[in-house]
Amino acid sequence: xxxxxxxxACKQFGSLKAVDSVDLEIMQGEFFGLLGPNGAGKxxxxxxxxxxxxxxxxxxxxxxxxxxxxYREARLAVGVVPQELVFDPFFTVREVLEVQSGYxxxxxxxxxxxxxxxxxDLSAKADTNMRALSGGMKRRVLIAQALVHKPPVIILDEPTxxxxxxxxxxxxxxxxxxxxxxHTIVLTTHYLDEAEALCGRIAxxxxxxxxxxxxxxxxxxxxxGRRVKxxxxxxxxxxxxxxxxxxxxxGYHVLKLEAFTDLEPMLEKIRQAGIRVVDMVLPHPDxxxxxxxxxxxx
Amino acid sequence: xxxxxxxxxxEVMRFWKxxxxxxxxxxxxxxxxxxxFSHVLGKHVEAFPGxxxxxxxxxxxxxxxxxxxxxxxSSSSLIQSKITGNIIFLLLSPVSYPEMFLAYVLASSxxxxxxGCGIFAxxxxxxxxxxxxxxxxxxxALTGSFILGAIGIIAGIWAxxxxxxxxxxxxxxxxxxxxxxxxYSIHSLPPFWxxxxxxxxxFYLIDGFRYGFFGASDSSxxxxxxxxxxxxxAVSLITLWLLKSGYKLRN
Numbered sequence: 007x008x009x010x011x012x013x014x015a016c017k018q019f020g021s022l023k024a025v026d027s028v029d030l031e032i033m034q035g036e037f038f039g040l041l042g043p044n045g046a047g048k049x050x051x052x053x054x055x056x057x058x059x060x061x062x063x064x065x066x067x068x069x070x071x072x073x074x075x076x077y078r079e080a081r082l083a084v085g086v087v088p089q090e091l092v093f094d095p096f097f098t099v100r101e102v103l104e105v106q107s108g109y110x111x112x113x114x115x116x117x118x119x120x121x122x123x124x125x126x127d128l129s130a131k132a133d134t135n136m137r138a139l140s141g142g143m144k145r146r147v148l149i150a151q152a153l154v155h156k157p158p159v160i161i162l163d164e165p166t167x168x169x170x171x172x173x174x175x176x177x178x179x180x181x182x183x184x185x186x187x188x189h190t191i192v193l194t195t196h197y198l199d200e201a202e203a204l205c206g207r208i209a210x211x212x213x214x215x216x217x218x219x220x221x222x223x224x225x226x227x228x229x230x231g232r233r234v235k236x237x238x239x240x241x242x243x244x245x246x247x248x249x250x251x252x253x254x255x256x257g258y259h260v261l262k263l264e265a266f267t268d269l270e271p272m273l274e275k276i277r278q279a280g281i282r283v284v285d286m287v288l289p290h291p292d293x294x295x296x297x298x299x300x301x302x303x304x
Numbered sequence: 305x306x307x308x309x310x311x312x313x314x315e316v317m318r319f320w321k322x323x324x325x326x327x328x329x330x331x332x333x334x335x336x337x338x339x340x341f342s343h344v345l346g347k348h349v350e351a352f353p354g355x356x357x358x359x360x361x362x363x364x365x366x367x368x369x370x371x372x373x374x375x376x377x378s379s380s381s382l383i384q385s386k387i388t389g390n391i392i393f394l395l396l397s398p399v400s401y402p403e404m405f406l407a408y409v410l411a412s413s414x415x416x417x418x419x420g421c422g423i424f425a426x427x428x429x430x431x432x433x434x435x436x437x438x439x440x441x442x443x444x445a446l447t448g449s450f451i452l453g454a455i456g457i458i459a460g461i462w463a464x465x466x467x468x469x470x471x472x473x474x475x476x477x478x479x480x481x482x483x484x485x486x487x488y489s490i491h492s493l494p495p496f497w498x499x500x501x502x503x504x505x506x507f508y509l510i511d512g513f514r515y516g517f518f519g520a521s522d523s524s525x526x527x528x529x530x531x532x533x534x535x536x537x538a539v540s541l542i543t544l545w546l547l548k549s550g551y552k553l554r555n
Contacts, residue, residue, distance in 0.1 A: 056396055057395065057396065057554065058392060058395055058396065058554060059554055059555055060550060060554055060555075077398065078398035078400070079398075081396060081397060081398040082398055086396050088389075088392055090389050092388060092389035092390045092392060092393075093388070093390060094385075094388070094390045094393070095388070096317070096318050096321055096322075097314075097317075101317075105310055105313075105314050105393075106393060106397070107310075108306055108307065108309065108310025108311075108313070108314075109307050109310055109311070109393070109394060109397035109398070109399050110307075110397055110398065111306040111307060111398070112306070113306055151393060
């Protein structure tokens with residue numbers, strides 16, 4: 007049984023198709039990335055899954071429970087960390103977590119609340135009013151709220167937006183450990199290096215449609231062409247290589263490289279022109295290259 | 305059931321934590337009404353035969369405060385949650401829409417009744433008010449607080465900004481409460497305004513509530529109960545439908 011199953015989900019706001027005939031299955035235990043530019047439909051898709059928005063058509067289920075017809079079971083199976091930094095100013099951190107536990111039907115949750123407070127480094131702030139917390143601390147409370155009912159599926163909607171490096175690293179260590187203990191993680195982020203490092207599989211959305219869906223390693227293999235960065239003395243590129251030039255940045259000529267076998271003929275042309283290569287960088291293709299190329303093609 | 309209990313408890317904590325503003329402030333403003341109106345009109349008006357004006361006024365003011373605070377509780381809670389965005393914690397949970405309805409209405413009712421009881425507690429030592437039919441008074445107090453609690457949910461869902469909610473309160477709730485016979489018996493009004501008052505459901509709430517104290521009223525308490533029961537059923541159905549449909553909440 008997939009952790010998340012989406013069949014032909016559609017959601018339209020006025021004339022805007024926010025989610026357009028999306029089909030997607032995420033298996034239990036996956037660390038799944040949902041990427042796309044602003045307005046691609048990532049948050050709407052998450053809202054459809056979590057019940058914050060109702061689909062116009064299609065079926066969405068979490069752990070086999072339809073999010074509309076069996077909304078109670080579906081919501082018990084998912085914890086959502088929202089993108090916005092929202093909080094209830096009337097309550098302390100502990101009260102917020104107790105209230106959230108109660109919403110999920112849990113009356114005695116003290117032990118688990120203590121554990122997540124400890125693991126998110128919030129114990130010292132447990133009895134502090136939410137208003138008095140820093141942005142990073144509020145973000146941690148949002149994560150704690152999503153975990154109070156121990157959901158098998160956790161959806162994180164840009165959880166590291168505006169978060170400092172230290173918290174980001176501790177947050178990912180925590181989310182990784184949750185994934186290793188069997189939780190299915192769905193992540194949206196604008197930090198593509200995070201997605202590349204964490205996600206086993208990635209879907210890319212654009213204009214409400216999935217335009218790419220594959221494992222992270224397969225996506226990296228599809229990277230459009232390699233590049234070589236050369237620093238030359240004198241800083242002139244032979245005319246015969248002008249067609250390969252992508253850009254000239256920080257003293258480096260960035261040249262298109264279809265295959266590694268093209269490298270030697272390229273260097274030969276440079277030598278024949280009496281130009282010396284003083285530095286050479288062969289950058290590894292990263293998810294950002296793949297992302298940019300896929301978005302450009304669509 | 306646990307979700308309902310938690311939401312109810314949270315809503316009670318929410319107003320109790322700011323009790324100075326949600327309980328004491330309305331008590332003070334209501335006492336000012338009492339002071340001014342009883343001083344100005346006390347010697348000139350006898351609403352019911354043999355009932356001093358100040359005695360007549362107190363149940364009306366208590367009911368008015370009860371209604372306004374019941375409305376304020378659910379409406380302000382919802383609009384604040386919507387504007388700050390923390391409503392999503394409830395919407396993400398498996399709490400059902402009937403549970404939400406009951407929790408918001410009962411918490412609103414509790415606040416209204418605390419304020420209403422506070423007014424009686426303060427005036428008890430100074431003014432002699434009979435309580436001939438306490439059950440009637442209780443029925444109308446509960447029904448009134450439920451109706452206004454539910455209307456507060458409707459307003460809180462509908463309003464997108466605080467000024468829209470203030471308009472709802474100032475242009476609908478306030479005129480209906482002030483023109484419902486809080487300060488006078490509608491028999492003292494010209495026939496045209498009596499007929500208009502008969503169309504105001506809040507009149508039946510206050511008139512029925514007052515019957516519980518004096519055994520006298522402008523309208524039959526049975527007819528008043530019939531009218532307010534219809535109102536309660538209607539606003540409850542509308543509120544439940546709004547919550548079920550997710551209108552302005554799940555979009």
